[in-house]
Amino acid sequence: MKPRFLHVAAILLGVSTLALGAAEARPLKWAAAGDALTIDPHGQNEGPTTSLNQHIYESLTERDHAGKLLPLLASSWRVLPDDPTTWEFKLESGVKFHDGAAFTADDVVFSYERAMQPTSDFKGYLTSVEKVSKVDDLTVRIKTKGPNPLLVNNTSSIRIMSKAWAEKNGATKAQDFKNKEENFAVRNANGTGPFTLVSREADVKTVMKRNDAYWNKAKVPLEITELTLLPIKQDATRVAALLSGEVDFVQDVPVQDIARLKTQPKLRVNSGAENRTIFFGMDVASADLKGDDVQGKNPFADKRVRQAMNMAINRPAIQRVVMRGESVPTGVIMPPFVNGWTKELDAAPPTDVAKAKALLAEAGYPTGFSTTLHCPNDRYVNDEGICQAAVGMFGQIGIKVNLVSQSKSIHFNLIQKNPAETEFYLVGWGVPTYDSDYIFSYMYHSRTGSQGSWNATGFKDAEVDAMIQSLSREVDIPKRDATIAKLWTRLKDETIYLPIHHQSLSYAMGTALDIPVDVGNNPKLKMVSFKGS
Amino acid sequence: MLAYILRSLMQGLVVMLAVAFIAFSMFRFVGDPVVNMLGQEATLQDRAELTERLGLNDPVPLQFARFVGDAAQGDFGISYRQGRKVSSLILERLPATVELAVLSAIFAFVLGVALGVYAAIRRDGWIANLVMSLSLIGVSLPTFLIGIGLIYIFAVELRWLPSFGRGDTVALGWWTTGLLTASGLKSLIMPVLTLGFLQLTLIMRLVRSEMLEVMRADFIRFARARGIPERRIEFRHALRNTLIPVITIAGVQLGGVIAFAIVTETVFQWPGLGALFVNAVQFVDVPVMSAYLLFVAFVFVLTSLIVDLIYVALDPRLRSGNPAMAK
Numbered sequence: 116m117k118p119r120f121l122h123v124a125a126i127l128l129g130v131s132t133l134a135l136g137a138a139e140a141r142p143l144k145w146a147a148a149g150d151a152l153t154i155d156p157h158g159q160n161e162g163p164t165t166s167l168n169q170h171i172y173e174s175l176t177e178r179d180h181a182g183k184l185l186p187l188l189a190s191s192w193r194v195l196p197d198d199p200t201t202w203e204f205k206l207e208s209g210v211k212f213h214d215g216a217a218f219t220a221d222d223v224v225f226s227y228e229r230a231m232q233p234t235s236d237f238k239g240y241l242t243s244v245e246k247v248s249k250v251d252d253l254t255v256r257i258k259t260k261g262p263n264p265l266l267v268n269n270t271s272s273i274r275i276m277s278k279a280w281a282e283k284n285g286a287t288k289a290q291d292f293k294n295k296e297e298n299f300a301v302r303n304a305n306g307t308g309p310f311t312l313v314s315r316e317a318d319v320k321t322v323m324k325r326n327d328a329y330w331n332k333a334k335v336p337l338e339i340t341e342l343t344l345l346p347i348k349q350d351a352t353r354v355a356a357l358l359s360g361e362v363d364f365v366q367d368v369p370v371q372d373i374a375r376l377k378t379q380p381k382l383r384v385n386s387g388a389e390n391r392t393i394f395f396g397m398d399v400a401s402a403d404l405k406g407d408d409v410q411g412k413n414p415f416a417d418k419r420v421r422q423a424m425n426m427a428i429n430r431p432a433i434q435r436v437v438m439r440g441e442s443v444p445t446g447v448i449m450p451p452f453v454n455g456w457t458k459e460l461d462a463a464p465p466t467d468v469a470k471a472k473a474l475l476a477e478a479g480y481p482t483g484f485s486t487t488l489h490c491p492n493d494r495y496v497n498d499e500g501i502c503q504a505a506v507g508m509f510g511q512i513g514i515k516v517n518l519v520s521q522s523k524s525i526h527f528n529l530i531q532k533n534p535a536e537t538e539f540y541l542v543g544w545g546v547p548t549y550d551s552d553y554i555f556s557y558m559y560h561s562r563t564g565s566q567g568s569w570n571a572t573g574f575k576d577a578e579v580d581a582m583i584q585s586l587s588r589e590v591d592i593p594k595r596d597a598t599i600a601k602l603w604t605r606l607k608d609e610t611i612y613l614p615i616h617h618q619s620l621s622y623a624m625g626t627a628l629d630i631p632v633d634v635g636n637n638p639k640l641k642m643v644s645f646k647g648s
Numbered sequence: 649m650l651a652y653i654l655r656s657l658m659q660g661l662v663v664m665l666a667v668a669f670i671a672f673s674m675f676r677f678v679g680d681p682v683v684n685m686l687g688q689e690a691t692l693q694d695r696a697e698l699t700e701r702l703g704l705n706d707p708v709p710l711q712f713a714r715f716v717g718d719a720a721q722g723d724f725g726i727s728y729r730q731g732r733k734v735s736s737l738i739l740e741r742l743p744a745t746v747e748l749a750v751l752s753a754i755f756a757f758v759l760g761v762a763l764g765v766y767a768a769i770r771r772d773g774w775i776a777n778l779v780m781s782l783s784l785i786g787v788s789l790p791t792f793l794i795g796i797g798l799i800y801i802f803a804v805e806l807r808w809l810p811s812f813g814r815g816d817t818v819a820l821g822w823w824t825t826g827l828l829t830a831s832g833l834k835s836l837i838m839p840v841l842t843l844g845f846l847q848l849t850l851i852m853r854l855v856r857s858e859m860l861e862v863m864r865a866d867f868i869r870f871a872r873a874r875g876i877p878e879r880r881i882e883f884r885h886a887l888r889n890t891l892i893p894v895i896t897i898a899g900v901q902l903g904g905v906i907a908f909a910i911v912t913e914t915v916f917q918w919p920g921l922g923a924l925f926v927n928a929v930q931f932v933d934v935p936v937m938s939a940y941l942l943f944v945a946f947v948f949v950l951t952s953l954i955v956d957l958i959y960v961a962l963d964p965r966l967r968s969g970n971p972a973m974a975k
Contacts, residue, residue, distance in 0.1 A: 152729055152730060152731070153730065153731050155731070158731065159685075159687070160686075160687030160688075160689065161687065233697065236685075236686060236687045236690075237687070238694075239687060239689025239690060239691070239694075240689065290726075290731040291701075292685070292698075292701065292702060292726060292728055292731070293701045293702065293703075294726070296726075296733075297726065297731060297732045297733055298731060301730070301731040301732060302732070316740075316919070317730050317732070318919060318923065318924070318927060319813070319814070319919040320813070345812075345813070345917075346917070347812050347917045348914060348917060348923070348926075348927075349914055349915050349917065351796050351799070351915075352796075352799060352811055352812050352915060352916065352917055353812075355796075355799045355800060355803055355804050355811045355812075356803075356811045356812055358804045359803045359804045359807055359810075359811055360807070361803075361810060361811060361812070493930065522678075522679060522930065523679075523683075523684075523930075524678060524679025524680060524681070524683055524684055524930065524931070524932045525677075525678070525679040525680075527680075527683040528679055528680040528683050531683060531692075531695065533692055544688075545688075557688070557689075562692070564691060564692055564693050565691045565692075565693065566691075568690065568691050568692055569688070
């Protein structure tokens with residue numbers, strides 16, 4: 116009786132799988148540490164917000180999980196042959212918004228203009244843009260203030276919304292926090308993306324369902340029928356939810372749990388490098404530091420001191436002990452996917468305490484000195500642990516470091532104040548444009564109104580500034596790459612930053628899934644396909 | 649009586665204003681909201697503009713006056729973090745916290761009194777001793793560990809209960825409740841136990857020692873001498889006298905539980921006010937932080953007023969004359 120029953124069941128099962136076809140479609144519950152702040156596509160330029168919004172809204176281009184730029188709403192693009200300041204984008208035809216309206220050039224022009232408004236958090240990507248105009252329904256031109264050979268790299272960040280929908284609902288601008296009314300687009304969405312919004316309770320759950328009319332259906336698996344984002348802030352609870360099967364995919368796996376999760380037969384853990392490098396910065400310009408015990412002099416202004424400190428850091432030890440293997444030690448503040456990265460630049464100086472001490476003595480500090488290090492404790496993976504380890508390492512060469520760890524809201528403010536209120540600090544940097552120029556303009560260019568906003572070191576070099584500025588105008592790519600290489604050689608030698616490592620990411624999921632780590636940490640769940648049963 | 653209530657309310661108002669002002673002047677030590685509100689590409693000009701737009705350049709007293717003026721009209725501004733009205737955020741989160749707090753207070757009170765009485769009557773029994781030793785663990789274990797421990801036993805190992813969230817809720821007007829669905833009830837069990845455990849042990853130990861105290865009092869001895877049955881003495885006379893201080897403490901504690909369910913809410917990803925506040929602090933969401941602290945002050949003012957009134961009802965001596973003086 117029993118075997119026959121099983122037999123019948125097997126046949127029935129077989130029939131039903133046949134009926135469904137090869138692809139299996141299932142709901143997916145996705146847990147992350149933080150929730151999106153808004154679903155307004157131009158409201159917040161922040162990791163978790165982008166992770167969610169990219170499933171509802173789409174851009175002209177997209178990045179795959181390895182950071183490669185691919186066409187999306189734009190099928191092709193070019194710089195006009197007779198005008199290096201104008202980019203032309205050909206748009207996909209037959210694209211529909213979730214409300215059924217057709218996607219046209221008007222929506223692109225509208226969305227770019229919306230993203231350039233003062234209340235948008237994405238205007239930084241479009242500062243070089245002078246005007247966006249429609250040529251015909253499926254062609255858009257972007258005119259820049261000067262030649263901008265890399266504009267297309269920024270287009271993957273600017274998501275497109277429906278002009279008619281935004282106008283109808285009074286959401287033609289991103290949320291203005293001075294205004295006391297909530298913007299309609301904060302909790303409602305109408306994009307062209309693979310998922311449509313069903314319901315959203317901020318910090319609780321966001322439910323999306325598969326967009327069965329998705330224009331790009333032929334090119335992506337799109338096997339998730341219902342996608343639920345569940346923010347779970349507490350590390351232990353998030354891991355417990357995965358172990359108990361309440362969620363299928365955990366985006367932010369705590370470093371200390373990776374080893375244990377890997378031993379679970381029903382789970383898979385994927386790790387990979389993130390587009391983010393962690394490093395120390397220091398004030399190399401002030402005449403005298405406030406937080407040290409050296410009077411009338413700034414020890415960081417001496418390159419030998421900086422080199423000695425760079426040598427004192429034992430990067431493999433930080434990787435092994437603090438990061439439990441989940442990082443890639445480096446000698447340059449540039450993640451490996453970025454244009455300009457080379458193996459030679461990435462090589463870190465070997466740890467050499469004796470040589471570091473000798474360099475310090477040569478610089479006039481044979482017994483070292485004391486200083487203050489500012490560190491965030493809630494921003495990067497084990498950020499405070501990295502600082503604590505480094506404090507011990509600097510101590511070995513006689514530099515006594517007083518550590519101040521605090522929340523990112525305070526820490527970043529110290530760095531961004533002008534003049535900066537920290538002389539020695541930890542910071543991390545990701546490169547959304549995948550080009551060295553982004554690092555140069557924010558981290559190495561001297562502080563002007565619009566550039567060098569993260570360069571709290573006071574480093575200022577007219578020649579370097581000129582070279583950095585030339586990058587945004589240079590249309591000859593090989594020539595531009597040569598300038599980038601020259602800049603890196605020069606700047607690495609300056610050692611105004613002490614690179615630690617590229618941060619790694621880990622995703623944990625049931626074995627039916629195999630979601631690769633996304634270098635931007637924005638997993639693309641339209642690419643998910645379920646394996647086996 | 650009415651004059652007494654009015655006076656208490658006036659005092660409450662002063663307390664709330666003071667709390668709001670202290671909180672407000674401390675916000676600048678939490679950090680700069682502008683850092684979180686703008687992406688990393690923001691220029692120095694962008695930051696200056698947003699700071700100006702939010703009115704953060706104004707002196708603190710001016711910002712405070714503006715806040716109180718708006719708050720008096722029921723306008724708490726818009727959340728920097730979520731871009732939504734603070735008043736609607738708080739109203740949305742309130743039911744989750746109130747259900748959790750009230751249930752755990754009931755759990756702590758009922759079980760705490762029962763166990764406390766038992767431990768007092770069977771002072772030397774082994775069960776009483778076991779309960780007392782366990783209560784020591786309850787007092788000394790941090791809430792966080794209790795929560796995580798429960799999650800690992802009941803969610804990960806046994807898979808009986810959900811490890812996070814509130815389950816399905818039913819909306820009754822603007823109030824959402826988890827009491828009417830199976831998943832909602834299951835989701836409540838662990839957070840209620842976690843939040844109520846410390847209160848439970850406190851109430852139990854308090855009841856036990858008060859009861860032992862009362863049992864030694866003269867009137868109990870007289871009652872015994874009159875030959876009244878022991879059960880009647882214990883529950884009719886002793887317990888009643890024990891409960892007056894216990895109710896006071898439990899009442900004040902309820903206010904504390906509502907206000908500071910933060911740890912439990914974080915461990916269980918419970919969508920209540922505590923979780924809202926934690927996120928607000930990390931983001932330096934000043935409008936949400938100020939409204940929340942004002943709300944907490946309000947809860948304390950309200951509960952202490954109610955406790956005062958219960959006191960009057962329970963203790964006849966306070967009814968005549970000026971109750972405040974009689975205290």
